[in-house]
Structure formats: structure tokens, C-alpha cells
Amino acid sequence: MITRPALLLVGRNADVRDQMKRMLASDYELLEASDSADALSHVRQAMPPVVVLGLGLPSDGASATEQLAILQETLRLNQDAKVIVVMDNRDRANAIAALESGAYDILEKPVQLDVLKVVLQRATYLFNLERESRAIREQANATEFAGLVGNSKPMQGVVGMIRRVGPSDVPVLIIGESGTGKELVARAIHRLSARKEAPFIAINCGAIPETLLESELFGYEKGSFTGAAQQKKGRIESAQGGTLFLDEIGDIPLSLQVKLLRFLQHHEIHRLGGKDPASVDVRVLAATNVDLKEAIDSGRFREDLFYRLCVITLRVPTLKDRESDITLLARTFLTKFAEAEKKLLKGFTPQAIEALLTHNWPGNVRELENRVKRAVVMAEGQYVSPSNLELKDLSSIDRNSTTLRVARDLREKELVKSVLQKTDGNVSKAAVELGISRPTLYQLLSRYRLKSQKSTDPLEKGRA
Ligand SMILES: Nc1ncnc2c1ncn2[C@@H]1O[C@H](COP(=O)(O)OP(=O)(O)O)[C@@H](O)[C@H]1O
Ligand SMILES: [Mg+2]
Numbered sequence: 491m492i493t494r495p496a497l498l499l500v501g502r503n504a505d506v507r508d509q510m511k512r513m514l515a516s517d518y519e520l521l522e523a524s525d526s527a528d529a530l531s532h533v534r535q536a537m538p539p540v541v542v543l544g545l546g547l548p549s550d551g552a553s554a555t556e557q558l559a560i561l562q563e564t565l566r567l568n569q570d571a572k573v574i575v576v577m578d579n580r581d582r583a584n585a586i587a588a589l590e591s592g593a594y595d596i597l598e599k600p601v602q603l604d605v606l607k608v609v610l611q612r613a614t615y616l617f618n619l620e621r622e623s624r625a626i627r628e629q630a631n632a633t634e635f636a637g638l639v640g641n642s643k644p645m646q647g648v649v650g651m652i653r654r655v656g657p658s659d660v661p662v663l664i665i666g667e668s669g670t671g672k673e674l675v676a677r678a679i680h681r682l683s684a685r686k687e688a689p690f691i692a693i694n695c696g697a698i699p700e701t702l703l704e705s706e707l708f709g710y711e712k713g714s715f716t717g718a719a720q721q722k723k724g725r726i727e728s729a730q731g732g733t734l735f736l737d738e739i740g741d742i743p744l745s746l747q748v749k750l751l752r753f754l755q756h757h758e759i760h761r762l763g764g765k766d767p768a769s770v771d772v773r774v775l776a777a778t779n780v781d782l783k784e785a786i787d788s789g790r791f792r793e794d795l796f797y798r799l800c801v802i803t804l805r806v807p808t809l810k811d812r813e814s815d816i817t818l819l820a821r822t823f824l825t826k827f828a829e830a831e832k833k834l835l836k837g838f839t840p841q842a843i844e845a846l847l848t849h850n851w852p853g854n855v856r857e858l859e860n861r862v863k864r865a866v867v868m869a870e871g872q873y874v875s876p877s878n879l880e881l882k883d884l885s886s887i888d889r890n891s892t893t894l895r896v897a898r899d900l901r902e903k904e905l906v907k908s909v910l911q912k913t914d915g916n917v918s919k920a921a922v923e924l925g926i927s928r929p930t931l932y933q934l935l936s937r938y939r940l941k942s943q944k945s946t947d948p949l950e951k952g953r954a
Contacts, residue, residue, distance in 0.1 A: 494519045495614050496538035500529040500560060501576075510542070513603055514610070526560050533564050533571070539617040540610055543593075544576040554584040558591060565592045570620055572613035576601055618840040625817070636678035638671060639822050642812035643914060648675065648804065655802050656682025661754075663739075663799045664777040666806030669856030672777040673737060675806055680733040685773055688732030693725045696738030704746055705762050714763020726759055729772045739799065740780040740791060747792045754798045774799065809851040809858060813908040816846050819855060823862040824874065831866050839873045845881035848904055903938040906931070910942060917942045 497518035499507050504524070511520055521536055523529035532538065541564055544557045554577075561573050572594035577585055579598040588596060594613050597606060635649045655662050656679045664672045673692060680690045698706055709724030726734055736742070742750065753759050754774065758767040776799045785791035809816060820838065828835040838846070851857055865878035876883040884901065906924065913919035920942075921931040935942060 495540060495617070496521060496536050497610065498523065498529065498532050498536070498538040498541045500524075500541065500543045510603070510606070513607065518610075526556055529560050530563055530567070533567050537568050537571070539571060540613045541571055541573045542576065542606070542610075543573055554581060558584065558587055561588060561593055562591050570617060572617050574606075574609060574613065615840070619837075622837065622840070622843070636674070636681050638674050638678055639819050640812065640815040641818055642807075642814045643911065644807040644812045645815055648806060651802075651804050652678045652682065655679060655804070657684065659683070659685075659773055660801040661774045661776070661799050662802045662804055663782075664775065664804050664806060666777075666779065667808050667854055668779045669854035670806040670808060671855050672779075672806055673735065675804065676733070676735045676775045676777060679775060680735075680773075683733065683773065685732045689729055690733045690735065691725050691729035692735040692737060694737040696741035700743050700746075703742070704749070707746070708749065708759050708761055710762035711764045714761070718763070721761070724759070724761065726753060726770055726772060727768060730770055731772075733773045733775060736774060736776040738778060739776040740778040740782055740785055744790070744792065747795050751792065751795045751798060754795070809854045812911070813847060813904070814912055816851075816858065817843060819858055820846055820862055823859050824866060827863050827866040833866060833869070834872065835866060835869055835874060836872045837874070839875050841883050842874050842876050842879055842881070844884050844901065845876040845879060847908070848884060848900060849881055899938075902934065903940070906934050906938065907940055910940065915942045 495518055497514060498521040499510055500523045501507055502524055507522055511522075514520060518540075519536075521532045521538060523532055529541075529543075533541070543560055543564075544553070557575060557577075561575060564571055564573055569592075573592070574595045574597060575585075575588045575593045576597050576599055577588070585596045594616075595609055597609065635652070638645070638649065638652075640646075640648075652675060662676075662679060664675050666672050676692070677690060680686060693706060695703060705722075705724065707724045707726055709722050709727055710718050712718060712720045736750075749759075753770070756767075757771065758769045760767050782791055782796055782800075786793050786796055809819075817838075820843075824835060824837065846858075853860075861879045861881070862874075864880070865874045868878045869875070906920070909920045909923050910917075913923060917928060917931055917935075921928045924931065926934075934940070
């Protein structure tokens with residue numbers, strides 16, 4: 491149900507419907523109706539994106555009127571539905587009436603199956619595109635906070651934390667996997683602080699060789715070592731009045747940890763080869779993607795320094811933990827890079843969106859950004875495809891019947907997961923959003939070993 495679009499076939503002639511079914515069953519979830527009441531009840535319940543109306547209806551005036559009525563009622567119930575009306579080729583007046591009522595296309599009897607197939611594909615494609623662009627409009631109020639894009643619950647939490655800790659002057663330890671946006675978070679904190687007009691200085695402690703790190707951080711006096719032709723300020727001093735961001739703090743060698751601690755305690759530093767201390771007024775933010783507690787246990791990180799740095803700890807979620815942000819971020823990057831590349835790209839194909847949602851994102855937002863950047867360069871048409879993103883096209887997996895079940899389960903699981911996340915683990919709301927009953931959702935949760943986080947419905951307690 492989730493992977494294939496629903497297609498409703500309406501017509502009196504069962505033979506004609508059977509013929510269609512054989513050809514279309516692999517691509518669509520087929521629904522059938524032989525009269526108006528049946529047809530409209532399907533439209534109400536399943537909201538099929540595509541409807542083929544009038545297969546084998548006798549071409550008299552009465553059936554044309556009935557067709558038109560079904561068409562109008564279908565569009566009233568679901569204005570996005572693509573209704574393809576099959577008609578007698580002499581029936582120009584009704585064809586025009588159907589088009590005026592909003593039919594997607596008119597096909598002449600007898601229907602050429604290969605033509606129908608193409609028309610259906612295009613109708614489904616258009617339906618998906620329209621749905622996607624509506625989703626974009628709905629997300630127009632999505633948060634962009636100091637360059638941080640994200641609308642998911644976990645991201646709202648991060649933004650809330652930034653708002654609270656930003657204006658204070660305490661050190662913040664930002665924890666999160668590589669590429670989750672720790673530096674952006676640090677910059678956002680700086681921008682909210684009273685130090686915002688003063689410099690924000692970042693240093694990646696993991697990327698600078700140990701021997702250089704000390705002089706980078708603390709600076710040196712003229713003649714303190716061979717090649718020190720004049721005095722040079724370190725990054726700490728350069729951040730005077732502002733914020734110092736120590737990235738990959740877990741990589742800092744123990745010898746420097748002592749010096750850093752002294753600076754944090756006394757707000758002064760000694761340049762290399764310098765006698766007198768220089769006082770500095772700097773707020774320190776640090777980030778790490780390693781478990782500092784473990785580093786402390788194994789003697790690689792000083793506990794006293796750790797407690798100095800982590801007055802407040804802010805955890806940035808992985809991209810996998812905030813799936814609802816994936817498409818939002820992808821579209822943001824697409825717009826940005828398309829503009830930079832001067833390419834007229836309209837968006838992602840539905841297959842590309844699916845591929846984005848099912849990928850694991852070990853490199854988090856940085857990986858997503860890079861994939862979209864490459865895809866923008868590689869894309870030839872108006873839409874970015876899974877192959878442009880160097881991701882697997884799951885719909886091509888579908889056609890391979892041996893993995894059909896697997897692929898469908900995978901997507902079903904992802905969908906359930908992301909809706910649950912959106913509803914904050916509320917099963918009742920998620921069931922409504924997914925259009926399934928609560929018991930069915932519970933079945934899916936247990937099949938995919940997913941958990942509902944919390945429930946506001948007392949009846950649900952203990953069930954999930
Ligand atoms: N929420 C976000 N919104 C927009 N861009 C983001 C977001 N998170 C990360 N990025 C981008 O992803 C890349 C990696 O972010 P960065 O802050 O350097 O990650 P980290 O320091 O955690 O490794 C940067 O180019 C950054 O601009
Ligand atoms: Mg970083």
C-alpha cells in the first residue's frame with residue numbers, strides 16, 4: 491500500500507478491467523468499481539492518486555452524465571486526484587465538459603494499453619510532484635536558525651538550548667557525531683551572546699600536529715624558537731572579547747590539557763617563550779565526537795578539564811535521528827547549489843526522495859550536503875535522480891521480485907518511524923496520519939521492533 495500508488499478502475503465491463511489489471515498490477519495497488527457508489531466509496535477511503543473512469547461503459551448519454559458526475563464528485567473529495575476519462579471519440583461535447591470539470595486526460599475508446607500505461611505514469615508523477623511542492627509550502631515556516639536548518643523535534647530541542655545558553659557566558663560542550671553541525675551550533679551560540687560583535691575563533695585540535703598546536707593556541711614571543719622572527723598571537727588571544735571554539739577537543743594532548751586548564755581557571759595565558767602572562771577574556775565552547783568519559787577512564791583526558799568545559803552539555807542529534815529534516819535540508823542545499831551553479835533544477839524525483847530517506851547517513855549533514863552538491867553538478871534533467879546522488883534507486887529494486895518484499899518493508903518501516911517521530915511517539919496521532927488503525931500500527935511496531943515513546947492516551951499505556 492505504501493510503495494505502490496493506488497489506482498482506481500471504474501467501469502461496467504469486468505473483462506476490460508481484468509485486461510487492465512493484468513498489465514498494471516505490478517505497478518499499482520488496484521481498486522475496482524463497477525458503479526458510481528462503489529467508485530466514490532473507494533475514493534473516500536483510499537484517496538487513490540489516479541482514477542481511470544469509464545472502461546467499457548456503454549456510450550449513451552446516460553453513462554456520460556454518470557461519468558461526469560463521478561468525475562466531479564471524485565475531484566470534490568480529492569482535488570489532487572488525476573482522473574483519466576475514457577470516452578467515445580465522437581463525444582466531443584462531453585470530452586470538453588470533462589476537461590472543464592478538471593479531468594487530467596481524455597482517452598479514446600478502445601484504449602491502447604501502452605498509451606494508457608504512459609499516461610498513468612505521468613499522472614502519478616505529477617501527483618507526487620504536486621504533493622511534494624505542497625509539503626515544501628507547508629514547511630515554509632520551518633526553522634532556519636542562524637543557518638541551522640531543521641524542523642524536527644530533536645532540532646527544536648537544540649535550538650531551544652542554544653537560545654537559553656547563548657546569552658549566558660558559560661562554557662558549553664557540544665557533543666555529536668561528525669558532520670552533525672556542531673560548529674554551526676557553536677556559531678549560533680556566539681551570535682546570541684553579548685560577545686557577538688567580537689571574533690569567533692575556531693580551531694580544530696585534531697587537525698593540527700601536536701608540535702604546532704601549542705603555538706597555535708598560545709602564540710609565541712620573538713626568538714622563542716628557531717624561525718620565531720617576531721611575536722605572534724595565538725588563537726586564544728585572537729578571540730579576545732569573543733568566543734573560542736575548540737573543535738575535536740578529545741584529540742588535544744595531555745601536556746596541552748594542563749595549559750588549557752590553567753587558562754580556563756585564571757583567564758590568562760603564557761605565550762611560548764614568554765615570561766609575563768597575558769590576560770584574556772574569552773568564552774570557550776568545545777566540541778567532540780568521542781566519548782570523553784571513556785577517554786577520562788583510559789587516562790587520555792583530564793577529568794578536571796572535562797568539568798571546566800562541560801558546564802552545559804549540548805547533544806546534536808544524528809541525521810538518522812531526525813529524518814523529517816532530511817528532505818528539508820536536501821531541498822535547501824539543492825536550491826543553494828543550483829543557484830551557485832546557475833542550473834535550473836526543479837527538485838528531486840520521488841525516487842531520489844525515497845533514496846534520501848532510506849540512506850543511513852553515516853556522515854550526517856556534511857555527507858548530505860556533499861551528495862547534493864555533486865548531484866547538482868551531475869544532474870542533466872530538471873530533477874535530481876538517485877544516481878545523481880550516488881544512491882540506490884529503490885524503485886528499481888522493487889521491480890526485482892525477489893527483493894520486492896524486503897524493499898517494501900524497509901520503506902514501510904522508515905515511514906512509520908518518521909511519522910512516529912513527528913507525532914512525538916503518539917500512536918493514536920501516528921495512526922491517523924498514516925491512515926491505518928491503531929491495532930494495525932501496533933502490529934507494524936512489533937514487526938519492525940519500533941517503540942512508541944510516550945502516550946497521552948491512558949488506554950495505550952503498557953501496550954506499546
Ligand atoms: N542543521 C543544519 N543546517 C544547515 N547546514 C548544516 C546543518 N548541520 C550541518 N550543516 C552543514 O554541514 C556541514 C558540517 O557541519 P559542521 O558544523 O562542520 O559539523 P561538525 O562540526 O559536527 O562535524 C557544514 O557545511 C554545515 O554548514
Ligand atoms: Mg566540526
